[in-house]
Amino acid sequence: MPTLYYAVGACSLAPHIALEWIGNPYEAVRVQYGSKEILAVNPAGAVPTLREDDGWLLTQAGAILDYLVHKHPEARLAGGDSVRAKAEAHRWSAFLTSDVHAAFWPVFMPYRYTSDQSDAARRAVVEAGHKLVAKQFGILDRHLEGREHILGGGRSVIDAYSFPMIRWAIKLLPGGLDAYPNVQALHDSLAADPGVKKVLAREADG
Ligand SMILES: N[C@@H](CCC(=O)N[C@@H](CS)C(=O)NCC(=O)O)C(=O)O
Numbered sequence: 001m002p003t004l005y006y007a008v009g010a011c012s013l014a015p016h017i018a019l020e021w022i023g024n025p026y027e028a029v030r031v032q033y034g035s036k037e038i039l040a041v042n043p044a045g046a047v048p049t050l051r052e053d054d055g056w057l058l059t060q061a062g063a064i065l066d067y068l069v070h071k072h073p074e075a076r077l078a079g080g081d082s083v084r085a086k087a088e089a090h091r092w093s094a095f096l097t098s099d100v101h102a103a104f105w106p107v108f109m110p111y112r113y114t115s116d117q118s119d120a121a122r123r124a125v126v127e128a129g130h131k132l133v134a135k136q137f138g139i140l141d142r143h144l145e146g147r148e149h150i151l152g153g154g155r156s157v158i159d160a161y162s163f164p165m166i167r168w169a170i171k172l173l174p175g176g177l178d179a180y181p182n183v184q185a186l187h188d189s190l191a192a193d194p195g196v197k198k199v200l201a202r203e204a205d206g
Contacts, residue, residue, distance in 0.1 A: 003027040005038055005049040008203050010164065011101060012048035015064045016203070017160040020195040022068060022075045028202065061101075062093040065157040077160075080153025092150050092158045100140070100165050103132035107172055130173060137169055137180050144182035148189065163190050 004019060006012035006028055019026045031038040034045035042049040042059050050058045050067070058064050069078045069089075079089050106113045106129030110122040113129075140162070144150065150158045166187045170176045177184040190196050 001025045001027055001053065003029055003051040005029050005031050005041060005047055005051070006203070007031055007033060007047045009167070010047050011061050011161075013164040013167075013199065013203065014061055014157070014161040015048050015050065015068065016199045017163060017190075017196055018065055018068045018077060018157045020199050021077060021155075021160070022072045024072070030203075060097075061161065062097045065093065065161055069157055077155070077157045078153065079149065079151025079156030079158055085151065085153050088151055089156065089158055093161060095136075095139075096158070096161045096165060100133070100136045100162075103129060103136050104165070104168055104172070105129070107133065133169060133173060134179070137173075137177075137183060141180040141182045144186055147182075148186075150186070159186065159190060160196075162186065163196065166190075 001024075002019070004012065004015055004026060006016050008030065016028060019028075029037070031047060033047070038047060038049065039045045041051055041057050044059065046059070048059070048061055048064055050064045052058075058067055066089075069075075079085060106125045110125035110129070111117070113125045114121045140150075149155055150162060162183075166177070166183055169180075169183075170187070177187065191200075
């Protein structure tokens with residue numbers, strides 16, 4: 001049975017949802033960033049990390065989601081089977097990892113982005129981060145116009161991948177999702193999904 005190492009509210013929520021959608025037994029282990037427990041399986045001390053029974057470890061959210069898609073084709077979480085559909089899945093996974101997730105870093109950890117330790121400097125970094133996040137959410141919102149899911153082939157791990165980041169935007173952007181009605185609609189449909197609800201309840205518990 002695979003083991004997912006996760007932290008509450010983190011991007012590990014995406015593979016957590018994917019495992020729930022797949023429906024096979026798995027273990028979810030809650031960790032603190034940088035703890036001994038996570039450092040033992042991921043030298044970055046970060047989540048998510050997936051461990052298979054034979055000890056094989058996989059890090060990086062996008063890689064874990066891609067692995068789960070291919071390990072469980074019966075779950076139909078690829079968002080389409082054509083060569084172009086696969087390329088689109090790769091494109092949106094990269095967008096979420098490199099453009100959206102990275103845009104949140106200055107918001108979460110402004111001190112890593114300036115050597116000026118004053119409050120004003122940190123506030124300026126956070127504001128710059130908000131602008132970058134807003135740019136990426138604008139791209140996602142326009143893409144979602146007239147679509148129920150990010151990928152053309154239906155519900156996929158890419159929708160799951162977007163979910164933690166959408167939740168961060170609701171919490172951290174000054175206007176929440178007000179300017180992104182299509183992202184709001186995707187959020188609402190994911191939040192109503194029984195598998196997503198189950199995972200959120202588990203992550204909120206204790
Ligand atoms: N590129 C990695 C980033 C993983 C990552 O940084 N995860 C965050 C949570 S969303 C984390 O564990 N941060 C703790 C830290 O950076 O110390 C991935 O996509 O999996």
